[in-house]
Amino acid sequence: MLDIKWIRENEQALDEALKKRGAVPIAAELVAMDERRRNVIQRLQDMQSRRNAASKEIGAAMGQKNLELAEKLKAEVAQIKDTMPAAEQEEREAIAALDDVLSRLPNIPFDDVPVGKDEHDNVVARVFGEKPRWNHPAKEHFEIGEALGYMDFDRAAKLSGSRFTVLTSQLARLERALGQFMLDMHTMEHGYTEVSSPLMVKAEAMFGTGQLPKFEEDLFKTTDGRYLIPTAEVTLTNLVSGEILDQEKLPLRFTALTPSFRSEAGSAGRDTRGMLRQHQFWKCELVSITDAESAVAEHERMTECAENVLKRLGLHFRTMTLCTGDMGFSARKTYDIEVWLPGQDAYREISSCSVCGDFQARRMNARHRVKDEKALRFVHTLNGSGTAVGRCMIAVLENYLNEDGSVTIPDALLPYMGGLTKIEKA
Incomplete structure (x- = not known):
């Protein structure tokens, strides 16, 4: 606010x-x-x-x-x-x-954010790696997963309707491996504190991070007035809601691997095939609580932490600076990391890292003390995906596809795959 x-x-x-x-x-x-x-x-x-x-x-x-x-x-x-x-x-x-x-007012963009209307006006900040070159044709992830026999959309629809997926056997293991790999990297290498937090929250928590009141149609609401989290940003950021922190303890860095739930209101007809746009998906979230002087540097650091996940997996990606018309409601500046998907012959967002200034802190009344100052200051908050697990699996399937239809497992995931080096048809 x-x-x-x-x-x-x-x-x-x-x-x-x-x-x-x-x-x-x-x-x-x-x-x-x-x-x-x-x-x-x-x-x-x-x-x-x-x-x-x-x-x-x-x-x-x-x-x-x-x-x-x-x-x-x-x-x-x-x-x-x-x-x-x-x-x-x-x-x-x-x-x-x-x-x-x-x-209901969005946050004020930083002066260095490019002015534009939509994603077509976003600016490339940097690129990592190159597009893979093969002798065999590229395929989309759902073609690969269904051919392997471990990705089932029909059974998911029978259980829950559209925009759900059932993964079995080696793909279920791969999804779990990706999440654990991300969580271990962020806690052991990047200094984030792992958090296990609720998946349902009160309206006050949704208001604190800016999902309410403007974006209620995007949320799933329970019969007792709680909301399913659309991202662990909600719970991790609201950990400091109503609190007064000591500046010496900042920054606080939190990470969580949780399911996320989104109604996908307004996305009818978009990405209807496959796992790109789901009502339920796993995501490894990053949140930082810091002060005004450190927020911009913390934003660069957080984005680098998310990029490191894709670098370690050997995936080609580009990092985009979002223009003013494409940024999220609470953000002052956002980097989107877009991974290359050979099956789609396109870059697709896999992570979004935003610095929010004191916008969320005012809604949460989260403040900190400054040495030798009587007045309290609002903290500054940041959030990012480190990364979306389902989309990361899509990228692995499409980028590591072999001519025989099997998928090579990236070296970084081998310790989590129980001895598997390839995902092959049953």
Whole structure:
């Protein structure tokens, strides 16, 4: 959530930033709503002050035997008490109205973020490796998996409907191996703390990281009002919700390997074949909690940690700087890592790493102390995929496909595969 004080002082900057993100300029309306809120609060405070002062004056009048003045003051206090509930309700409504609009505003992009409308305006930051060259034709992952006999979409549809997959035997083992490999790398080599956290959260947690209220249609909601997490970013970031941290303990770095659940609202007809866009998938998430001075460097570090997963697996990828129109709601800057999929003859996103400034921290009220400063500061948050397990498996299947239909297992995964060096048809 953006700081209304900053908005009052930077109306033009806000409107320019919103235009870059393809949103409607709204600064003047926000300032007017804030003015109303402040006026209502001031009027209520004046009423409370006058009520308290009049109550003291009643005592003084009674002590001086001035009954006429005392009765007049009592009538004034009674009138104030009668008026205050309406004023308090007006205050609640003014605060709620402003907060509702603020909660739906996207974050302000950094100055170095390229301006653009959509993914076509994203900019290549760097490229790793080269596209594989074979004598045999490339195939898409679902062709490979079904031919091997370990990937079943029909049975998944029988169980749960579309956008689900059943993996068996060696592909189920490969999925597990990828997740464990990622988790081990991030904890043992990159210094992240492993976390096992809930898969269901309260609405407050979803609000804290920006999924609510604007993106509720993308979420799965339980009958008791909880939500299935669309990413472990929600739980890992909200670990510090409402807390005051010591700056000396920053940065905090968390990682978790969890299922993620997404309704995929608005994606009808997109990626309907295979595992690219699922309602349920495994993902290794990275979250950092830090301060303003360290956030940009931490963003570069986090992105490198995610890139290292693909480097270790020998996968060709490119890292893109997202333009203003393609960034996520909470981000100030985002790198997307796009892995090469020979079967699609295309790059596809496998990780997205974002720095969010204090945008989420304000929603969560997560702050930190600074040495020799009385005032508390909001922490700065970052999140990224390290990486999406299903998409990583797709990349392994398509990039390590052999002419006979088998799939060579990358060296980095061999310790997790129980002696298997290839995935072959049963």
